[in-house]
Amino acid sequence: MYNNILVTGGCGFIGSNFIRTLFKNNNFKGNIINIDKLTYAANPLNLSDIEKNYKSRYFFEKSCICNFDNTDKIFKKYNIDCVVHFAAESHVDRSIESPLEFINTNITGTFSLLETARQNWKEKKDVLFHHISTDEVYGSLGETGFFYESTCYDPRSPYSASKASSDHLVRAYFHTYNLPVTITNCSNNYGPYQFPEKLIPFMILNMIKGKNLPVYGDGKNVRDWIYVDDHNEAVIKVIEKGIKGQTYNIGGETEMSNIDIVNLLCESVNDLIPASENKNMEKGKNYKDLIKFVKDRPGHDRRYAINCDKIKKDLSFNQSIPFEKGIKKTVEWYLNNTDWVDSILTGEYKNWIKKNYSDR
Numbered sequence: 001m002y003n004n005i006l007v008t009g010g011c012g013f014i015g016s017n018f019i020r021t022l023f024k025n026n027n028f029k030g031n032i033i034n035i036d037k038l039t040y041a042a043n044p045l046n047l048s049d050i051e052k053n054y055k056s057r058y059f060f061e062k063s064c065i066c067n068f069d070n071t072d073k074i075f076k077k078y079n080i081d082c083v084v085h086f087a088a089e090s091h092v093d094r095s096i097e098s099p100l101e102f103i104n105t106n107i108t109g110t111f112s113l114l115e116t117a118r119q120n121w122k123e124k125k126d127v128l129f130h131h132i133s134t135d136e137v138y139g140s141l142g143e144t145g146f147f148y149e150s151t152c153y154d155p156r157s158p159y160s161a162s163k164a165s166s167d168h169l170v171r172a173y174f175h176t177y178n179l180p181v182t183i184t185n186c187s188n189n190y191g192p193y194q195f196p197e198k199l200i201p202f203m204i205l206n207m208i209k210g211k212n213l214p215v216y217g218d219g220k221n222v223r224d225w226i227y228v229d230d231h232n233e234a235v236i237k238v239i240e241k242g243i244k245g246q247t248y249n250i251g252g253e254t255e256m257s258n259i260d261i262v263n264l265l266c267e268s269v270n271d272l273i274p275a276s277e278n279k280n281m282e283k284g285k286n287y288k289d290l291i292k293f294v295k296d297r298p299g300h301d302r303r304y305a306i307n308c309d310k311i312k313k314d315l316s317f318n319q320s321i322p323f324e325k326g327i328k329k330t331v332e333w334y335l336n337n338t339d340w341v342d343s344i345l346t347g348e349y350k351n352w353i354k355k356n357y358s359d360r
């Protein structure tokens, strides 16, 4: 295991859960340095327990990954020997509205980090640049078939095109400069601390508020879903045992259509807060009455399905949280963590960031 791991985007959804999972891992005795620019998707509150419990091993640096000089200083200051690169603009709908930030952060930002690693690690052995990517780089599937590590890239949204581009840069640094890299391409994550613009938290919070549940198109688009802790356990396996230069697909082997997920969420929320007891719900209505089919997302990929036999076979990865259990945990988390939810919904978290991090 590495000693000084630089996590980028650690205040976001998957990154904050990763930091928690890594600190709990018995093989890891080192430090974590988190670089995050604190965009709208970040919430330093995601890590308040970590700041308290790992004071001597957790360090936060507010910084943009595109800023080469800052990252270079951070590499030297902490003697970084591993990068786990989560930082990205991550929402497809936003990439359709305004792609520029996706190009800046996902492509130029990844390039800048790779270059910092290359320059700092010239003489170093036992270092690793691990890049977190998505199954969306492979494009869209029809009714059958799966994405394999060997599937040709065919990204179709500005988000997936920017992630594909960053994957190519990471591979280019391996082949051209021998930079030790690994890449993982994972399917849709869900779980605690996900920003409520993504399907699952968005729908849960809309139900609580008694608002419509907008399902794009016919609701039959399919995604593969994985609980965030399972994704992060898989990433740790790759960091520990993955072969340099290789790509590993990670997935939950759980294909679900959007409409089936929304129906399941309606039932899960109703088990905990029955619609009849929710003061935001119109009398006599149940949560499924809130479902509204709306205009489709442009270029909406129809189906994602991932084959992850390689990581299962080569690195003994097995997911431990089946979908129904993960959904129950997730719904419970959003219903129990009202402070977190309210701070996001009211925008209060932004004031908190300004107050606490304006000097950094």
Ligand code: NAD
Residues within 6 Å of the ligand: 008, 009, 010, 011, 012, 013, 014, 015, 035, 036, 037, 038, 039, 040, 041, 042, 043, 063, 064, 065, 066, 085, 086, 087, 088, 089, 090, 091, 105, 109, 132, 133, 134, 135, 163, 185, 186, 187, 188, 189, 190, 195
């Ligand atoms: P997120 O949007 O919740 O978090 C992204 C984090 O990156 C935020 O904390 C943000 O402040 C930070 N960030 C953004 N731009 C930055 C910059 N220029 N410099 C420094 N920090 C910056 O995203 P997420 O859902 O946690 O995704 C993390 C990674 O996992 C991304 O690379 C994404 O492509 C990948 N991924 C996500 C999923 C998913 O379902 N969410 C699935 C597969 C792969």
Ligand code: TYD
Residues within 6 Å of the ligand: 091, 092, 093, 188, 197, 198, 199, 200, 202, 214, 215, 216, 221, 222, 223, 258, 297
């Ligand atoms: P999303 O969570 O945005 O992830 P991604 O686009 O990266 O897969 O969306 C998941 C699926 O849910 C996708 O097919 C789009 C659909 N969706 C809706 O139908 N309604 C919504 O309000 C949102 C946010 C997504």
